[in-house]
Every structure is written in structure tokens, then in C-alpha cells.
Amino acid sequence: MKKKLTADFFERNPVDVAADLIGKVLVKKTSEGIIEAVVTETEAYGGQDDPASHAFRKQTPRNWPMYAEAGLTYVYFVYGMHYCFNVSVGKPGQVGAVLIRAVQVLPDYVPVIGPGRVGKLFHFTSSDSGVQTLKPSSSIFFEDQGFAVQNVQSSARIGIQKALDKQWRFTGTILR
DNA sequence: ACAGCGATTGACT
């Protein structure tokens, strides 16, 4: 039983979506084949309320998906070598995104830990940014495959100096 | 125009 996630899932505040994405499956279809992985670690990012967010100041050619409709991919290039994958979330007019930090690759549950490694696994590049995952024809999307999740915990986000009081990082264990 | 650094990783001491 595979149910593709729809707009009502992503049109909520980033913290709720980040928590609920644990255990959901990220899918990318390419000419090479299909890549599927269960999400095990996420981080929520907001807008003007979140000093650690790329969207704290203003919209730019890079971060525009965070301002646009929920369900858009937001892929950014960092440290001159890594691509990090986010999905834009929030009700229309709300700014935010969820970063995918770790997954387990199906069907063997091989762990891939770290946003740069997730980007490498899915071969994400800048051309994958701004893609609408909710479109029926989209080659990148999330789906619910019915995985049960245990021990979802929140903690401070990794790799940032600001807003360390916000516990917007989520980790969980996949039951199988 | 330019210096500094980032939602990171891998290699090396």
C-alpha cells in the first residue's frame, strides 16, 4: 500500500511536517532506475521567525522555493561541494522548508546519514530545485508505505550557530 | 569589488 503525500500534508507548519516525515519514503525516478529511501532524520526551517533559516532575511534566486507553494523541492549547494535536499512547506504565504538529513535506502535499509550524503545518493543538483513533487507526473515525490516509527525525538539543529533554543531536528527509528 | 563563511564531508595526525 503506497500513498503519495498530497498538499494537505505539506501545507502545515515546518515543525509538524518535519516530525511527520520520519518514516515516509522519498522517491526519485530517473532513466537509470528508481531510488527509494525511508526518512530517518529531518530539520525544520522557518522564515523571519528563524534566524538560522536561509529565508530569515529575504527571497533570493536560491531560496525562492521556501517562499512558494508547498511541495516544491529546494536543493542548495553548500561548502562548494554538497547538495542538500529540502521540501518547501507551509500554508500559502507561509515561508519554510524541511531538510532531509538521513535516510535508509530500500529495500535493504542501508543507512545514509548526513544531508550531503543524501544529496549524493539521489544525485540531486541545482536543476532538481524548484520541482513540484505534488504533480502526478513528478519524478521526485514522497509517499507513505506504511512504515511504523519508534522513538521520534526532537533536538537542536546541526551545523548552525543561531536559534539553538529551537528543538527543530527530528530523529526516529524505523520498525521492520 | 572583495573578504569571509556556510543547514558538510572525508582524509589525515
Added chain:
DNA sequence: GTCAATCGCTGTA
């Protein structure tokens, strides 16, 4: 534990 890789975004001038 420390540090290089490598480039676009950002703040300052």
C-alpha cells in the same frame, strides 16, 4: 582531534 576542499551568498566598502 584538526584541516582542506571549493564556490555561491552575504555583509561591508
